[in-house]
Amino acid sequence: MLTELSHKEFLEFLKHGNENGHVGILELLNPLQTQIGCVSKQKVNDPFVLCLLGNEGVFKYWDLKSxxxxxxxxxxxxxxxxxxxxxxxxxxxxxxx
Structure with missing residues (x-):
């Protein structure tokens, strides 16, 4: 599920994470992801595209003041x-x- 965060909420998330330890869509922003693979699947009246990112499986917070x-x-x-x-x-x- 996509979630929209305000700038302040995003910075707080980067500092503290969230309660369940899941990074959700922030994995897409991980600068260590170096590969992407996508495939489309056609279902009756429900087409979609699935993309997987890799190869970094561990989300690492980055230094915003680097x-x-x-x-x-x-x-x-x-x-x-x-x-x-x-x-x-x-x-x-x-x-x-």
Missing amino acids: KQIPGSDCELGYIDQGGLCSLPVISNGDEIE
């Missing part, structure tokens, strides 16, 4: 592209663009 430069600490195999860690684009000649 001075670290975005893209400066990319995981192995990822490169900084404008402050976003992403997989390099491989051209037909097997060179990283």
Whole structure:
């Protein structure tokens, strides 16, 4: 279930979590998620798309006051592209663009 939080509620959640320990939709904001897979399923009058995120299964709170430069600490195999860690684009000649 999607939940809408005010800015203040969101910051409080990041500081303290919630009672049941489930992070819900905040898992989508986890910067350590590096993969996504989606599939559509057609049911009579009820089509939907299911997406799974991975591969990080543990939600880790991040430092909202961090001075670290975005893209400066990319995981192995990822490169900084404008402050976003992403997989390099491989051209037909097997060179990283």
